[in-house]
Amino acid sequence: MKTVLARIANPVERALDRVFRPSDPQGVVIDPYLGYATPDEILLRGRVLTSLRRTTPEPEDSWFVNLRQMAGLFLTREVAERTVRAGETTAMTDDEGYFTLHLPRGDAAPGWSSHPVEVEGGEGAVLEALVVGPGAPFMVISDIDDTVLETGAYSLLRNLWTSLTGNALTRHVFPDAVELMRGFEARGAPIFFVSSSPWNLHHFLQRIFDRADLPRAPMFLRDLGISRTQFISGTHGDHKGAAIDGLMAAVPDLPVVLVGDTGQHDPQVYLAAAERHPGRVVRVILREPGKGADARDAARMRALEALGVRVDHGPDYAGLAPDIARPA
Template identity: 35%
Template sequence: MPFLPTAPVRIQPYFGYRNRERLRITARALRSRVGTFEKRGKWRAAKTMLGQFASHEVAEFPVELEIARPGIANRRHRGLTDEEGFVHFDIRLEPDWGYDEQPAWETVTFHWSAGEGQQCLDAHVLAPGSDTGLAVISDIDDTIVETGITGDFRKVVRNWRRVLMQMPEERIIVPGADVFYNALGGGEVLALGEGHAGESQPATHRPFFYVSSSPWNLFSYLVTYIRGRGLPLGPIFLRDWGLNRATFGSESHGAHKRAAIDGILAAYPELKFALIGDDSQGDLTAFADVALDNPGRVRAIFIRKVGERMSPEELTAKAKLKAANVPLWVGDRYDTGHEFLASIGLLTDDEARAIVETVEQTDPRRAV
């Protein structure tokens, strides 16, 4: 049964990304209110979170995407939402659609017609810089935050209170994750507010991409969390989540992440990547497969250790990475990874070294 069937249609944009040839961005047409994640009591928090899921997707809804680049005329591209309300744009760019020197967030604009008339909303697309040589792909669940929202149905039920009653500011960041991630290539935070298609603003020093098995309904929640915890912001690859084996099984988690990572690597064949994950969903074995299937593309792998011991599959993956000369860090605290960063040449500037010194002066077990 649809929720809020008479509410006006709004467009939920997700972060896009582009290379020199193609621009990709997704949005969703919903009949729902925009949630604000403010800490105002547990019942208000539960109502806010339930509202993220109690939305009515609008199928076959026309949406236009406006893109622009200095010196190039604005272009509009028309799309139609699918049965889940998603509209996917994969646009071939003109030959002179190049990069700035440093990574940047570029503004695009969605247009649609609703009950109030013509509507528009800005969205953002990440573009690497012409000087970019390394990008970062990170897991979210149990890597930067213990979400409790993935896994089988029993795990979801067991963690329902955390999911429904804690706002982003109440979630405890994995100790040291903010400093560690910024050492890898943090930088400017995407500014909020209205802009115009074709405008841009600085992004992180290195492009960041997040891959998670969480549902698209939690996109705004996760963006609020990442922003609030001072982590580098980047496109987030989530998935449509149904109550069935196809989306609750562990195999589906791995398949979704692998497909997302393969798509990112294919979009940027000139870049190398650092991969960050944890051992709660087999990230080490999955990342090893990525590295071995793409020789020379994976600069380093970082695994936060959550479990007590490595599985036979993980030990095999570790041995394969060693044989392939792919640097691997495994640890339970990010502050112990700074020497590893330096040893493989990922701390190359004074700013990064200053961040590492901050890590050494901080209690890694504190709850930030």
Template identity: 30%
Template sequence: MPLFDRASIRLQPYFGYRSETRLTIAARALRAGTPRGDVFAPRGRLQAMRTMLAQFASREVPGLAVRLELKRPDGATIEREGVTDQEGYVRFDVPLDPAWPLARDPAWEVVCFHWLTAAGPQCAEGFVLAPGSTTQLAVISDIDDTIVETGITGGPRAMLRNWRRVLAELPDERIAVPSADVFFGALGGGAVLAKPEVVGARYAATHRPFFYVSSSPWNLFSYLVAFQQSRNLPLGPLLLRDWGLNRATLGSESHGAHKRAALDALLGFYPHMRFALIGDDTQGDLPAYADTVLGHPGRIAAVFIRTGAGPLSPQEIAGRSTIEAAGVPLWLGDDYATGDAFLRANGISTGGETAQIVHTIQDKGTAK
């Protein structure tokens, strides 16, 4: 314990998001050594294990005062004060009054976190995704077994079976779901060209914003972002979980509950946008997405489910029936007609881009 006590306090910002009237972002205060360079750069198998173990070994810092600073384009500054909870998290949900207009295209915006340590004032940049004023459709995707086999959310036995993937493989060594980069990139509509006047911009937004919902722990935030970057996948806010070795976290029911709550939060945050949902058949995505379709009539443009785990369970069959009865296009891995209908019926794109996405689905045999 004294070893951790001597370590400096650092803040790990997570990706936030905003609308014209509201901004939300979170961070976590940890006692850990300051990262040097690219912590996930290839340095050998032993170093890979040390790097991954370090993601779980840091000690959270409760009761730390944190100040969030937002700078509006009109020059005004918004500041909010927060205090980290018992797990080291600090969350900001900031009403924007007057309204903060959105740019025409989606963009990543920069905010600043400030806190004090024995060494003096500290600050860290955070990044907030702002959809465009013309954005009508966004994408919410699962991560686990949809774009990468995480091996982290199947309970203790699954963790043991997948220990090598979790602890011994760096992001650029992980096996990505084939063609995930092509399909997600096409569905995202390509990157928005960065504007030179956007100071501090580090990430390129896609024309259709992406959000990711996963039952993986927040400890894997940096790891998952590094994986997405290494595979040229669209970046977006990650809605992960505080994770413990208990039934409440590891039970299969908890994955669906977390996913449904995250979906409800995003649809409530953006009441005027529709969403396409992408998932797989390993952790109850289909029933969770069916509940979302029922709870938010007219808001879901389509559902894509990557199949491969075997026959659908009774709950999944019921979920499929619910989605189809609601008239929402559903794709289950080899139903290219519904993939085509999804694009044509919901106006995801037109002309050559639509043809490109449909061609990708039919060529690769899956919307991965």
């Protein structure tokens, strides 16, 4: 059904683009995303737009002001088929303006690697990528909504109200999540965030995370655009599962800790990931928001444990050690 909708909607979207967007926009800019490294490459990610959309929040702003600013984040003008360059490496933006530059990893040192990137006919930017070192003990892949950032995603109306009427200064980050992530960072574990939030919120989420003193980490968000074959780019589970698979391939051999909640099917997604990658997932940590885990999620947690995965779950992350060792 979604493929049929995509075939109908994509030509309509492209026709609207031709009417309302410049055919050859000048002064384009790069919206930079945090990238990551594989054993062979450094992947720099971003999006080319005609201008950057940023909010200017104040703590006392009304819900209406916040709603208007949040809506503005989605009124972007993407630039397709534009060349971006980092040294000798080039890439072309897709229909929605996204690009990924594949640079040779070479002898890049562990940590954050910075690279100037140019864009044809526009303003360049410095893009960064996380290079995982050989001494990392394990890797962490974490959800965002109701895992780190309170959204009420288990309730559609509550989620929409919280997400659209708050701002970067008022959104609530769980202190126990900050403590847990800081503990992982202290252990030398690389952290990656995966969410079904749209890429339009990348900078917004970064500001919230910086204010909360969360570790800096690449995000894998969702494209809500309409392609020739996909309508709203798949489901929540498809997106999260594909991101987990990609990260496991990018950082091979390391044990994996998955952090999430029971409000958006994370037990189902994490069980499927553990089944696809036998032995890689060693621990799953789940917050139980709202009414907590239902019978299906409880069964999936038992299934994870049957695979040998340590499962920690409860209303919060209080008292959880940021390691992968089983208790004696």
